Amino acid sequence: MLLGWHDTHQQRHAVLRNYPVMGHLRFLLECIRPERRQYFIEGDRDATPFSRQQRSLVYQRAKGESDKRPFATQLDVQAEGYAWINHSMAPTVLPTHDCRVRIGSAGSACTQPYSASVFNISAMSFGLVSAAAVLALNAGARRGGLAHDTGGFSAERFAQQARYPPIKMIEIKLSRGAKPGHGGVLPGPKVTAEIAAARGVPAGVDGVSPAAHSAFSTSLELLQFVERLRQLFGGKPVGFKLCIGHPRECFAVAKAMLDSGLLPDFIVVDGAEGGTGAAPLELTDPVGVPLQEGLLLVHNTLVGLNLRERIRIGCAGKVTSAFDIAQLMAPGSLLAAAQGAGPWPHKVFELFWPVAQASSFRPAASFPESSDAR
Numbered sequence: 001m002l003l004g005w006h007d008t009h010q011q012r013h014a015v016l017r018n019y020p021v022m023g024h025l026r027f028l029l030e031c032i033r034p035e036r037r038q039y040f041i042e043g044d045r046d047a048t049p050f051s052r053q054q055r056s057l058v059y060q061r062a063k064g065e066s067d068k069r070p071f072a073t074q075l076d077v078q079a080e081g082y083a084w085i086n087h088s089m090a091p092t093v094l095p096t097h098d099c100r101v102r103i104g105s106a107g108s109a110c111t112q113p114y115s116a117s118v119f120n121i122s123a124m125s126f127g128l129v130s131a132a133a134v135l136a137l138n139a140g141a142r143r144g145g146l147a148h149d150t151g152g153f154s155a156e157r158f159a160q161q162a163r164y165p166p167i168k169m170i171e172i173k174l175s176r177g178a179k180p181g182h183g184g185v186l187p188g189p190k191v192t193a194e195i196a197a198a199r200g201v202p203a204g205v206d207g208v209s210p211a212a213h214s215a216f217s218t219s220l221e222l223l224q225f226v227e228r229l230r231q232l233f234g235g236k237p238v239g240f241k242l243c244i245g246h247p248r249e250c251f252a253v254a255k256a257m258l259d260s261g262l263l264p265d266f267i268v269v270d271g272a273e274g275g276t277g278a279a280p281l282e283l284t285d286p287v288g289v290p291l292q293e294g295l296l297l298v299h300n301t302l303v304g305l306n307l308r309e310r311i312r313i314g315c316a317g318k319v320t321s322a323f324d325i326a327q328l329m330a331p332g333s334l335l336a337a338a339q340g341a342g343p344w345p346h347k348v349f350e351l352f353w354p355v356a357q358a359s360s361f362r363p364a365a366s367f368p369e370s371s372d373a374r
Contacts, residue, residue, distance in 0.1 A: 111235030271317030
């Protein structure tokens with residue numbers, strides 16, 4: 001009775017005023033809607049954002065459990081958009097599964113090239129994920145021989161840490177697929193003393209990563225900044241990451257490379273599929289070019305200017321299996337061959353992959369020498 005009296009006299013929810021007591025059932029069902037959909041309605045392959053099959057594969061391999069499947073494929077092989085790989089009648093034996101690509105020293109001033117795995121861990125800043133998550137990812141990177149892209153630091157902290165031996169590459173974030181054209185904000189309540197000490201920011205104050213850089217404003221200035229960082233930090237590979245927006249801006253950067261002779265050691269293409277801890281819906285859904293299209297644009301632009309052999313391309317966005325890797329390698333090699341612009345799959349490891357992203361200036365590939373990612 002007290003609950004019914006409260007519902008009829010409160011002025012916040014019309015549902016409760018019109019349907020006292022019973023109206024609470026509506027809010028309960030709304031609260032557990034994601035769980036009901038996940039466990040009772042969603043199919044194994046409804047990938048929004050990841051299917052149950054994708055999640056299960058990651059969980060099983062992370063725990064060292066069996067990831068094998070009985071019987072035949074569950075996919076409709078006649079469905080529109082079905083993708084597959086054409087196999088060879090004469091398969092070969094790989095001498096090692098540790099596939100790597102050398103980044104740096106391809107005509108740039110890089111004096112400390114890095115041999116990167118083709119599959120790595122993309123940037124998730126400390127604060128977006130907890131200390132336990134960062135340490136777990138870093139420990140996994142160490143066991144797998146992968147690079148672990150780290151989160152953001154203050155300018156002073158970056159200058160101190162970029163020369164550390166575990167830091168192998170430097171990445172400049174121009175934009176990210178999760179929210180292109182938008183900076184990052186770590187709310188003050190999340191900036192604990194531990195996070196503040198690690199990132200070099202004040203505790204309890206919003207950590208703001210601006211949408212644009214103050215160090216450059218043109219394509220040429222971007223390349224000059226890349227060269228300056230390479231010299232400042234001992235000749236380590238330096239590149240940048242972006243989610244493709246206006247193609248003309250990509251072409252402008254490429255033209256500046258051709259005119260100036262200044263080249264990044266790598267470019268990471270981030271797809272609009274990328275995720276983050278929080279982003280406005282208007283930026284998450286309709287803004288930015290998807291990964292496949294963005295990757296093709298960057299690859300074909302560099303091929304057309306005869307720069308592809310000197311710049312490594314990486315990509316990020318929902319990479320969970322070996323098939324995902326092969327699918328993303330194809331635009332960088334197989335399609336180029338089909339267009340008469342490049343060789344067949346033996347060049348496939350020209351591409352290297354971080355898996356997803358974070359803040360403005362950061363060490364891009366910190367190869368773990370210990371389990372302490374901070």
